[in-house]
Amino acid sequence: MASPVPVKEKKLMEVKLGELPGWILMQDFTPKGIAGAFQRGYYRYYNKYINVKKGGFAGISMVLAAYVLFNYCHSYKELKHERLRKYH
Amino acid sequence: MNENLFASFAAPSMMGLPIVVLIVMFPSILFPTPSRLINNRLISIQQWLIQLTSKQMLAIHNQKGRTWALMLMSLILFIGSTNLLGLLPHSFTPTTQLSMNLGMAIPLWAGTVITGFRYKTKASLAHFLPQGTPLPLIPMLVIIETISLFIQPMALAVRLTANITAGHLLIHLIGGATLALINISVTTAFITFIILILLTILEFAVALIQAYVFTLLVSLYLHDNT
Numbered sequence: 001m002a003s004p005v006p007v008k009e010k011k012l013m014e015v016k017l018g019e020l021p022g023w024i025l026m027q028d029f030t031p032k033g034i035a036g037a038f039q040r041g042y043y044r045y046y047n048k049y050i051n052v053k054k055g056g057f058a059g060i061s062m063v064l065a066a067y068v069l070f071n072y073c074h075s076y077k078e079l080k081h082e083r084l085r086k087y088h
Numbered sequence: 089m090n091e092n093l094f095a096s097f098a099a100p101s102m103m104g105l106p107i108v109v110l111i112v113m114f115p116s117i118l119f120p121t122p123s124r125l126i127n128n129r130l131i132s133i134q135q136w137l138i139q140l141t142s143k144q145m146l147a148i149h150n151q152k153g154r155t156w157a158l159m160l161m162s163l164i165l166f167i168g169s170t171n172l173l174g175l176l177p178h179s180f181t182p183t184t185q186l187s188m189n190l191g192m193a194i195p196l197w198a199g200t201v202i203t204g205f206r207y208k209t210k211a212s213l214a215h216f217l218p219q220g221t222p223l224p225l226i227p228m229l230v231i232i233e234t235i236s237l238f239i240q241p242m243a244l245a246v247r248l249t250a251n252i253t254a255g256h257l258l259i260h261l262i263g264g265a266t267l268a269l270i271n272i273s274v275t276t277a278f279i280t281f282i283i284l285i286l287l288t289i290l291e292f293a294v295a296l297i298q299a300y301v302f303t304l305l306v307s308l309y310l311h312d313n314t
Contacts, residue, residue, distance in 0.1 A: 050120065
């Protein structure tokens with residue numbers, strides 16, 4: 001598994017499947033690393049959908065849909081009693 | 089039915105961790121910081137709205153009152169966005185919690201009162217006695233004015249809490265009633281229509297923020313500038 005580029009610095013799509021556990025373990029899990037990951041993710045989304053010349057409604061509506069989905073998952077436990085089933 | 093109805097108002101916590109902090113901080117993501125002279129559409133729309141609102145709101149204040157501009161604008165933005173986000177399905181609205189509204193109302197009201205007493209002591213004390221009252225009525229009137237002063241923060245907080253909570257509860261109830269009435273078809277369409285109207289009226293939760301900040305603003309005006 002001798003690759004010329006060290007495993008740690010490859011992006012996810014270039015990591016081979018066998019190297020995946022090693023890649024995950026070598027990621028930066030310090031608070032600074034996690035904050036950096038969130039920051040990179042935020043700016044990737046922002047610059048692609050919102051910070052454009054002719055941004056539309058889709059940019060924020062995806063964020064709101066994700067928010068609704070998050071709240072749904074969180075309250076699933078109470079909601080599953082309200083399904084239409086014969087036996088709960 | 090009883091437990092279900094109020095379960096949506098419980099503060100959300102995931103495995104004991106209060107994620108209500110995350111939900112309170114979520115609206116701030118929807119207001120990006122403008123970094124250029126001419127920004128993208130989202131920021132431009134928000135800048136235009138903020139300019140409109142702030143001009144309207146700060147028109148009656150003098151120089152000293154206008155130092156509160158940032159506070160008032162962030163207040164109206166926060167309450168407005170939080171209330172509007174609460175209209176999305178399954179979401180949790182922090183302003184339904186009395187604790188949070190009291191935490192907003194009491195410090196702001198106390199700030200206005202203390203500012204009034206510091207800079208215009210005689211005028212602030214004079215507020216307790218309206219002009220032209222007959223002499224025997226004075227003691228009672230002072231007591232009444234004191235009570236009405238101290239009830240101001242409570243009224244601010246409870247007004248916001250009660251309005252938002254009542255609106256959400258009504259939506260839950262009427263939505264549940266509609267679902268239950270689907271088997272009886274005539275009334276279903278009518279009640280669905282009522283839900284639609286109610287939701288639209290509830291979208292004037294934004295008007296409630298207007299009421300909140302406006303009330304706060306009137307209080308500030310009276311204390312500082314008279």
